[in-house]
Amino acid sequence: MAKGKKVITPYLYLLPTIVLMCILLIIPIVMVISYSFYDNVIINKNPVFVGLKNYATVLTDPTFLVAIKNTLLFVLISIVAHFLIGMLFAMLLNTRYLGITAKGIFRVIYALPWMFTASVIAIVWRMMLNPNGVLNFLMMNAGIISEKVEWLASRDVALSAVTVINIWSGYPFYMISILAGLQGISMDLYEASALDGANAVQTFFRITIPQLKPILVSLLMLDFVWTLQQFALIWMTTGGGPVNATETISTYIYKQGFSKYQYSMASAGAVILLIICTIIGIFYVRQQKAGD
Amino acid sequence: MIGKKKLWVQILIIILLVLGTAWAGFPILWMLLNSFKPNSEIFAWPPTWISENFSLDAYKAIFTNPEQVRFFMNSYAISAIVVVVTLVIGILAAYSFSRFDFPGKRVINTIIVAVQAVPPITLLIPYMSLIVSLKLFNTYGALVLTYMVFTLPYAILMLTGYFNTLPKDLDEAVMIDGGTRFKALWSVLVPPSVPGLVSVGMYTFMQAWNEYLFALALTKTNDMRTVPVGINLLMGQHAYEWNQMMAMSVLGSLPILFLFLFFQKYFIAGMTAGSVKN
Numbered sequence A: 001m002a003k004g005k006k007v008i009t010p011y012l013y014l015l016p017t018i019v020l021m022c023i024l025l026i027i028p029i030v031m032v033i034s035y036s037f038y039d040n041v042i043i044n045k046n047p048v049f050v051g052l053k054n055y056a057t058v059l060t061d062p063t064f065l066v067a068i069k070n071t072l073l074f075v076l077i078s079i080v081a082h083f084l085i086g087m088l089f090a091m092l093l094n095t096r097y098l099g100i101t102a103k104g105i106f107r108v109i110y111a112l113p114w115m116f117t118a119s120v121i122a123i124v125w126r127m128m129l130n131p132n133g134v135l136n137f138l139m140m141n142a143g144i145i146s147e148k149v150e151w152l153a154s155r156d157v158a159l160s161a162v163t164v165i166n167i168w169s170g171y172p173f174y175m176i177s178i179l180a181g182l183q184g185i186s187m188d189l190y191e192a193s194a195l196d197g198a199n200a201v202q203t204f205f206r207i208t209i210p211q212l213k214p215i216l217v218s219l220l221m222l223d224f225v226w227t228l229q230q231f232a233l234i235w236m237t238t239g240g241g242p243v244n245a246t247e248t249i250s251t252y253i254y255k256q257g258f259s260k261y262q263y264s265m266a267s268a269g270a271v272i273l274l275i276i277c278t279i280i281g282i283f284y285v286r287q288q289k290a291g292d
Numbered sequence B: 001m002i003g004k005k006k007l008w009v010q011i012l013i014i015i016l017l018v019l020g021t022a023w024a025g026f027p028i029l030w031m032l033l034n035s036f037k038p039n040s041e042i043f044a045w046p047p048t049w050i051s052e053n054f055s056l057d058a059y060k061a062i063f064t065n066p067e068q069v070r071f072f073m074n075s076y077a078i079s080a081i082v083v084v085v086t087l088v089i090g091i092l093a094a095y096s097f098s099r100f101d102f103p104g105k106r107v108i109n110t111i112i113v114a115v116q117a118v119p120p121i122t123l124l125i126p127y128m129s130l131i132v133s134l135k136l137f138n139t140y141g142a143l144v145l146t147y148m149v150f151t152l153p154y155a156i157l158m159l160t161g162y163f164n165t166l167p168k169d170l171d172e173a174v175m176i177d178g179g180t181r182f183k184a185l186w187s188v189l190v191p192p193s194v195p196g197l198v199s200v201g202m203y204t205f206m207q208a209w210n211e212y213l214f215a216l217a218l219t220k221t222n223d224m225r226t227v228p229v230g231i232n233l234l235m236g237q238h239a240y241e242w243n244q245m246m247a248m249s250v251l252g253s254l255p256i257l258f259l260f261l262f263f264q265k266y267f268i269a270g271m272t273a274g275s276v277k278n
Helices: A002-035 A053-060 A062-093 A100-115 A118-128 A134-141 A158-183 A187-195 A200-228 A232-237 A249-259 A263-291 B002-034 B057-063 B066-099 B105-117 B120-133 B140-164 B168-176 B181-189 B191-210 B213-218 B227-237 B242-262 B264-272
Strands: none
Touching: A002 A263, A002 B066, A002 B105, A002 B120, A002 B140, A053 A062, A053 A263, A062 A100, A062 A158, A062 A200, A062 A249, A062 B002, A100 A158, A100 B002, A100 B242, A118 A158, A118 A232, A118 B002, A118 B227, A118 B242, A158 A200, A158 A232, A158 B002, A158 B264, A187 A200, A200 A263, A200 B105, A232 A249, A249 A263, A249 B120, A263 B105, A263 B120, B002 B242, B057 B066, B057 B242, B066 B140, B066 B181, B066 B191, B066 B227, B066 B242, B105 B140, B120 B140, B120 B213, B140 B191, B140 B213, B168 B181, B181 B191, B191 B242, B191 B264, B213 B227, B227 B242, B242 B264
């Protein structure tokens, strides 16, 4: 009796978690996968099994292919820029030329974009990027552009504009994490490197980067997955437009499901997105386990 | 030579600091300035910096409109419930992970780590029918439960880490004295973990406060909308009252800014736990 009780004790503590995860994670994933093999799910009470037809339709839909291309550009440029800006700011905040107070103040200022929710970021940037907005004014005065640009309404620049907004909103996560990592690097390593006669650039590539590697790998994988799923920011700035210049996989899935009520197609798109994220997720889990 | 090099580096650093401040801070400053302007001045050319018609009218408009006050009430209520429930369930689960070895532990642990990679939009499609059949559509319950799918795993991972740093002798001492495991958990393990609970709680609050997609799709009536969805609603309804949207953005950002500025250490600990390992 006592032994039997002991066996179930850990599961009792986990019970609320297991119930929640079963109902709202495992079952929905099974549901969405099964939806993707049926026609007209949710709307039709008796959907017909159609095998891989939805996948074939989605993968040959020109809009979806544009969405994949846009998503890749958006994700790759975002994460590279996040990394570079985050690294630069972290190094800047870690120099010995700055006093403790100055470091504290600049750390708060540089981290600020992280504190704003996507709808606030979207609305503020829509205001600034308006043809009559302050950014056009500043850039025209600085001679960078010669006439007012419709940043979010022009097919040529909308994707770049949305990417810049995403870069602005996401780099602080890198900066804060890298800064924490930099402060964890032993001074001995830097002293040894200086004794070897290494210059600043050599030290950066031989000591700093290798020491930060586990953090950087985690950051890049997390950011890849998050940026891949970015919906709110794009939805509230351009809604995927003009035409489909900023259509990404997320906005495509959302439109299929919630504007066109094509839940089967949306499910097929959602499963494709899930597969990509799962592959990266597996690498992330391995990385986390290796760190333990 | 060395002095020259240092001067050169110092100038470069100052330039970078100024550029960085403009890049990070200008959009926020512009939001704040525009919340004090009359709507007609938002797109003035050349722009006005500090308006001669400086006023708090936009804020008054938000505070005197019951519909918009309701967005804030909803956001505060939902975020607070999510934080409390996440912490309670998270503490129980973390205790199990920290103090027991049992069949299935690794599988459950892997699922919990992997949740971070599951796209919310993938879950949203089945939620549409699931939440309706659970009779939760357009309720706080729909948002609280679906937010917890993402807040709970993070809480469990962080709290397990905290509990692992506390020696097992602590809770065993309570049990030798005749106390239950449950009592040992709450009286011995939880009190020294308060800093961890604060970090987890703040991160959870931020996730719940900022969530947009589920709030957009799983609620329908304006009295159930949260701040992130509500800001966007202002756009259609009132024909672009930019100054009011800015005022609402400022007000909607205050809770997170407050947490960040006054509890920076905990805030950063919660934020970096997923990527930085000590």
